[in-house]
Amino acid sequence: MFRKSAGLAAGLALATTVTGLVALTPPTVAHATATAAEAAAPHAGVASAAAVAAAAPILWRACAGEGVPAGMECGALDVPVDWSRPRGKQVRLELVRLPATEPARRIGSVLGVPGGPGGSGVEDLKRAAPDLTELRRRFDLVGYRPRTTVWGTTAAEPCWKPGVALRDPRDRRDFEAMAGAMAKAFEVCREADTTGLFSHLDSLSVARDMEAVRRALGEERLSFMANSYGGVAAAAYIRLFPQRIRAMYLDGVVDQTEGWSTVNLVARAGVEGALARFGRWCAATPACALHGEDAAEVWRELTRDADREPIRVTSQQYGEGELTGWRLRNFGFVPDPGPGHARWAALAEWVDKARNGDGSGFADFVLGNTRAWAMPALLAMTCGDERGYTGWAELRKFRRDIREAAPSFPGAAFDQVGCIGWPEPVANPARPLEVGGLPPMLGAGTLEGDFPWVERFIRKVPGSVTLGYDGPGHVLYLSGKRCPIAHATAYLTGLKLPAAGTVCPAE
Structure with a gap:
């Protein structure tokens, strides 16, 4: 029996969202329970609100709990469940921050965009913090739990019942x-959903949440580190808010802009x-x-x-x-x-x-x-x-x-x-990116895995470079790979890209 938890999306997506191309391990498919710190958070989940707090500053406090890096701060931000109804029901997003260690030389903030979907940027930052000390000198490092992660812990019980015996259709x-x-099955889930999130989990909604985070941080422009399925949200942000991007590092990202059939063809190759x-x-x-x-x-x-x-x-x-x-x-x-x-x-x-x-x-x-x-x-x-x-x-x-x-x-x-029976309009269809005016971006991918995806995404943005890693794996900065992390730090700090064709040796 599956239980409601963000662990399903986070754990499964790593192994299977990419049709096996980037599987790090065959993990158990059982739901992992939410971390104690997240499960106990009094502001987790969906709540009603009379006003939108997207532009209000985040109230940071010292984080508590096991496994929390020194100096990490916790906060929260309410955003609309349905961005077309900004004063309707709200969903509360948890955030964490590691402030810059050299505040006099601080450049700004780097926002982590987790994969999955359903992965937690809070857990990503906890995991990556020891390997990002150099980047943290000049930046506040910010992670958050997207609305998909909230959904993974609040979806009604009928939503966890399989709709079919999954198979390859005969005819x-x-x-x-x-x-x-x-x-x-989708209709049953939608009727049981009391959060309103069922119809608003698309990456355009996630991108609007990211913009709300930027506003709440008080940054004119943000730098980003996106991984895996986070590339879909990154592309959506590019479409909606290109002028707000200072720099974007894309690690093992999916390129949804050409459609999922292309994604899966590249993956299976x-x-x-x-x-x-x-x-x-x-x-x-x-x-x-x-x-x-x-x-x-x-x-x-x-x-x-x-x-x-x-x-x-x-x-x-x-x-x-x-x-x-x-x-x-x-x-x-x-x-x-x-x-x-x-x-x-x-x-x-x-x-x-x-x-x-x-x-x-x-x-x-x-x-x-x-x-x-x-x-x-x-x-x-x-x-x-789509x-x-x-x-x-x-x-x-x-x-x-x-x-x-x-x-x-x-x-x-x-x-x-x-997804063939999806009852909602497709909110974020695959379509080409408008790339005029975007800053050059840095991608990273494993030559034995996700490099082709990342390269297809990155080459759309003029002046951008994809860094290769000569080995297997997925999401290099979360795996502690020193060479890719050094290049990501140089790029995000000084906007310095490696030479085209650069390959990091396997570690």
């Missing part, structure tokens, strides 16, 4: 049946490359459970066989279910080898057992994701950004395109299937 009739079932690397590693590693075989081909055979005859599994947490080839392709492969290739070693063992009928290694993660990505609570955070297939024709075209881009990972993209 148009099956597609329409799934769309109808998801539409019904990266996963196809990771499968080839997995095969080469296994061939060169006697300890690999598939050593002496073509490990990549074993994987392909496993998924083809599972499409014909699904593997029955039992998960202690999610009960009985089936591992179809489509579910394995979407949720089973681990592109990141992990420290000492430990994740690939585990993957090889799971594959070896699964081809002999024991799919237990995949059970929790695959069954958990299959349920989660059919839950209105999770999908409501992304469907407003994440679903617009119709059967688009899905069929994606299938044709994916066979060429990533022949080992065919089939519909799980995240787009979940």
Whole structure:
């Protein structure tokens, strides 16, 4: 049983929002409970208000609780749930700040834009603080819990019930049946929602919240550090408030501006490359459970066989279910080898057992994701950004395109299937960016993972540069990678970009 928590979006998104390309680890899909400091905060959640406090200064106080960096301050900001009704119901956003350590040389504030969606910028800043001491000399570092994170802790119980058994639609009739079932589940969630957030979780609303934070901080222009799905909110902010951007560092970001089918095509092409690397590693590693075989081909055979005859599994947490080839392709492969290739070693063992009928290694993660990505609570955070297939024709075209881009990972993209019954108007459709007058930006991505996404985003902004990292991973500044952090600090502090083509060695 899933419980309401920001942990679902934060934990799942890291592994699956990007179709496996940037999975750091196969984490448990169970909700992690909110941190004690966040759960106990008296101002968490949604509240009614008679006036908008977007421009009011934030009242900062010393943060309390375990794991809080020295000097961190906490505050809150009320913003409209529906920005077209600024004096309507409000949602309270929690914020944290690490003030500049050299206030006489202070430049301004850097706002962190977390991924997920549903990730917490509060937790991001706590995690990254020890590695950002140089940046903090000249800047106040600010993190916040976006409205999606608030939703993850306040969504009504019916919103956590899967609308369908998530699958690759067989034909148009099956597609329409799934769309109808998801539409019904979305409606049930919307009717149960007392916060008003269900209809206002799109990234344009998030971008307007970011602007409210800027105003409350009293900054003429802000600098930004955005990661992963935070790139969608960053693009929305670029559209709405380009004149308010001093600098923008984009780490492992998704480029939604070309549409989600393109996002997923780029992602799966990266996963196809990771499968080839997995095969080469296994061939060169006697300890690999598939050593002496073509490990990549074993994987392909496993998924083809599972499409014909699904593997029955039992998960202690999610009960009985089936591992179809489509579910394995979407949720089973681990592109990141992990420290000492430990994740690939585990993957090889799971594959070896699964081809002999024991799919237990995949059970929790695959069954958990299959349920989660059919839950209105999770999908409501992304469907407003035009994440679903617009119709059967688009899905069929994606299938044709994916066979060429990533022949080992065919089939519909799980995240787009979940949104096909979205009942609301698409608030933030994919469309080109207007980039005139924007400052040059710095992107960063792993050459074995998310670099292609970041590069597609960054090259749209004249004068910008994408920094490569010669290794796997995702969101380098949250992983403590010294070289990317040094370049990000130089850029944000002095607006100095590295030379085009610069690559940081793996650490």
